[in-house]
Amino acid sequence: MSEHRDASDRLTFDFNSIQSRCYQEVTKAIVVEFGLEPAGGKVRGLDEVFQDFKRDNEVVSLEWDSWSGYIVNAKTKSAEPLVREIAGYVSTKFNS
Template sequence: MSFDLFGVSAADYPDVCKAVATAFSLSPSPAAFGAGFEAIAMDFQRAGQVVELAWDNWSGFIVTSKAGDSDALVVEIAEWLSRSTWGETGAASPRS
């Protein structure tokens, strides 16, 4: 499961990740960090649940479940982001 938040810039990626990690008590997994010209991604975890927080120039900010037991966490994050400052400026799109 994933959730896209369009309208978030690459420059905002660190701030959005920090806000999400703080709000949901997520710990980063720096070993899973990847960055390129058109995409940035890193895994975050909480009590065995793992989500990828990513950005690319096609979808904006993306939250992806890394396992079925993390789907509920993606939904929680999506709801929170939709109500956030970033959600007010961008269009949101859930994907299964």
């Protein structure tokens, strides 16, 4: 797990050991565990997939790309504590 801020100063956690084939499983588990709702459609490219989710005014992006692996990103400042919780969950449940 790698914690950093992206170019837009958003808190981001990367899990480079999580493969693309696990995106759906990991994302579904996070959505259920944290009571998230979709905040837009899923976008799928050749080397990436991502979708925004929300809980109240907290917006997070759950992503995968070939450079970073699985990514949890705080799209709003208010989502930073939630992103930290999600990162801990992913680290415990899926990061091997």
